[in-house]
Amino acid sequence: MSTTALGISSYYHDSAAAVVEGGHIVAAAQQERFSRHRHDAGFPALAVASCLAEAGRKLDDVDVIAYYEDPRLKFSRVLATYLATAPRAWRSFRHSMPEWLGWKLRTLGVVREELARLDLGAVPPIRHFRHHESHAASAFLPSPYESAAVLCVDGVGEWATTTLWHGRDRRVEPLRELRFPHSLGLLYSAFTYFCGFKVDSGEYKLMGLAPYGRPVYAPLIREKLVDIRPDGSFRLDTGYFEFLYGQVMTGRRFAELFGGPRREPEGPLTEREFDLAASVQLVTEEIMLNLAAAAREHTGERHLCLAGGVALNCVANGKLVESGLFDEIWVQPAAGDAGGALGAALLAANGPRDHLGSGGDGMQGARLGPGYDDDRIQDHLDAQALPYRRLATDELRSTVAGLLADGKVVGWFQGRMEFGPRALGGRSILGDARNAEMQSTMNLKIKFRESFRPFAPIVLAEHAGEYFDLRQDSPYMLIVAQVAERRRLRQAGTEHLRGLDLLRVRRSQIPAVTHVDHSARVQTVARDTDPDLHGLLTEFHARTGCPVLVNTSFNVRGEPIVATPEDAYRCFMRTDIDALAIGSFLLLKSDQPPWHEDTDWRGRIPLD
Structure with a gap:
């Protein structure tokens, strides 16, 4: 009988939850997506409830709670640091010690209390793992390799900041720190x-x-x-x-x-x-x-x-x-602290790595969050009396591809939500990579952020080599590669440009995703891992001859990626996004009723 584990990371940065049954990842999500507070570090109550719902489980069905780090070992580092830097660090010591002595030392007890408060059944036993051990497990156990070297590099966990592991079978063995x-x-x-x-x-x-x-x-x-x-x-x-x-x-x-x-x-x-x-x-x-x-x-x-x-x-x-x-x-697509919840759950479940038989990884395209069926989406649209068209799959892809080819920006809300900081085609904003104005349009009128911020391309995996010098697939948008030489453009007289003046130069046939050094943060899209996005790219390619689109996260600056249909519609109406493709439904901005809010929402969102 397989072990069901609920992993939790919380209280420091990007709290999250994950459910693993045996070696199979069932669900994973970050608290920020539900609370709407970016990098929410509180107890991930909403993420826990969501992951259990996706798994069709209550706490009674969970065998073990897996916490992603060792609170007492972390306290030993904090205390040792203060002692070594006294009296200079007195102000910080005075501020943080009451929390440590009041509740942080008993974090596992607090986790138990918070879980009991959810009223989802009896709380099972709680285990903890070390911070970098959780990272290492999240990196190796879902990977597509029978064995591998594993590097974990971050700010700091308990004491470790950089660790080397050897992953083999179901284990990660520590080597250096x-x-x-x-x-x-x-x-x-x-x-x-x-x-x-x-x-x-x-x-x-x-x-x-x-x-x-x-x-x-x-x-x-x-x-x-x-x-x-x-x-x-x-x-x-x-x-x-x-x-x-x-x-x-x-x-x-x-x-x-x-x-x-x-x-x-x-x-x-x-x-x-x-x-x-x-x-x-x-x-x-x-x-x-x-x-x-x-x-x-x-x-x-x-x-x-x-x-x-x-x-x-x-x-x-x-x-x-x-x-x-x-x-x-x-x-690991959720390489930060949120991924620690997943790593801890994988360690506690200690199940077989069945995904190795398929030749892929165990992350399922990182589509591990909640999804919403057409009935749920339509209920929301009808309740608000919002105008929409319901389209068959092929018609939706064809219509959206046409809008993108005409220079429109489309919000794309399909399937389960991504786990980790990157939008990978579940909660994305899409645009035409050939459009030289698309980067500034998206940055200033949709994302409301600095003009220098680059956008990433999504490309059909089977055509990636035609546009990028990429030595391997990059399904999670975590590898930067150079735009292929044959796709670059030469512009004389630009050698003297410095700083943001470099933005004025059109560098390739896909300028919206080509950074000033001819690089791009590539996401390769395969048919078997994301049929919806692959189908849209295929239709766009057939129309334009280009298999590349701009993909950025479905949110505005300072706000988490959208999670629900309600979040998606609100972001759609707050920005200059032209159309929203949500499930089988297509909404055009020009058809929507006027959007009013009682307060200035931009003033309520932190700049970072």
Whole structure:
């Protein structure tokens, strides 16, 4: 009889829940999608209820609760850090200790109380695993490999910041570990903070900013901030950072090193920020390549699995693929803390890896959240007296492909919701990648975010090689590749351009998804994993000769990806999206009644 496990991550960043039965992942979702608070770190009550509902289970049917880290071991690191930095860290110590002594030390008891409050049955026994152990399990156990090297790289768990594992059969065996405060995630977050972005959410922005600059500060980073060693390890000079002492990442010494104070949030971007982003990105790639080389040497494996927040740096992942160190890499699509809930559930269930027989992975395209059938969607539309057309599958795809070919932007709400930070075709906004104005239109009029932010392409897997220099499939939008040379355009007289002026240059036949360095964060779409999206791309390809579309998450800046039909319609009406394809229904903006809200919704949403 198989074990049913409910995994939980909570209280620090991106809380989530997951249900695993034996070796099969049944459901996984982040709390933010339901609470509508981005990066919600509270107890994931709504995510738990959703995952149990998807599984058709109550708590009575669950054999074990799996928590993703060890609270007491985490407390030992927090306390040791305060003792080592006293009295300088007194203010932070005074602020955080009451929480630790009041409830964080008994987190597992709090989890039990919260689950009991849901009134979904008796709470089963609770087990905990270590933070990086949960990451490692989430990376290897659903992967398509019988065995693999496993790297987990993030800010910090309990003590570990970087770990190497050997995945074989149903197990992940620990091999090497780097400990706090020597952390690649915290190094990258320090530059995120210094460049005026929010830590734990602005790292994507820093990565997107990097191609606009030159890595002129990279030698200084290597000389002063991080000692990169031949064995793959590294050490930070903590005297330049402030994260040991409180809530900020950098202070006076860091500012002196880089020529002045940190950029104020929402302040103008200057050449310094472009160059800082380029520099820390280059150093990050170097460290990841060193770690990967060490993983190859220590395990002898030809496949690599990745998890932890740094594994979401898809530019570095692309460099790993290009390096040829491994035949192939596989990245957990929910690589951050949310994925820890899944990893813990997989460890507790300890079931067979049946997906290996199919030749694919166990993540099911990351479509692990709730889905809504046509009856549920129609009930909502009819209750609000909203005008729509109900179309057969082929007619819906044909009509939407025509709208996209005509330059329209379409909200695409189909099937189950994705697990992880990327929209993969379940909750997406789509546009024509050939349209040179599409990037600025989507950024400024739909996403309400900075103009420099790049968009990602989705491409038919069977045609990916015609447009991108991609050595392997990239189903989870976690690998950056170069746009193929034959698709690029040459424009003379642009060599002198710097910074955001580079946005004015049309670089390829698919300019809306070609970044300023000719790169793109590619998602390959296969028929067997996403027939809806594959069918739409096939129809668009037949109409236009182009198998590529823009895909961005169905949300606006500062808001989580939409979860429900109600969320989707609200986002549709708040933005300049032209049409909404939701289940079998198509809604055109021009047909909708006027949209009114009593308050200014943009003023209520945090900028990050």
